[in-house]
Amino acid sequence: MADNSSDVIYDYCCNACEEDNVNIEALFYCQQCSKGYCDKCIDNHKKLFKKHQPFGREELNKWPVAKAAIDLLLNCEQHPDHRIELFCEDHKKLCCVLCHLHDHK
Secondary structure, eight states, X not given: OOOOOOSXXXXXBOHHHHTTTOOOBOOEEETTTTEEXXXXXXXXXXXXXXXXXXXXXXXXXXXXXXXXXXXXXXXXXXXXXXXXXXXXXXXXXXXXXXXXXXXXX
């Protein structure tokens, strides 16, 4: 199967397309399914789940927090590939293992 994925990182991806290794932005979110859907997949979803009420981008306040936002909060600024795991009492600062090793002994 051809790889239709993109290098673009979306704040919300279509979960149905992701299962086929395709990277497309989700334009709708269904709370009952806890999944995001692109404009093509939402049509199938609406046919299968007539009572579900998906939310469009104009109602982002009803969507869950984006994975990108969670990563921004949980990952170290200096070392984005490392999670914040420690709190330095001396500096009163959250840090990852590398920061702690180099800057917070």
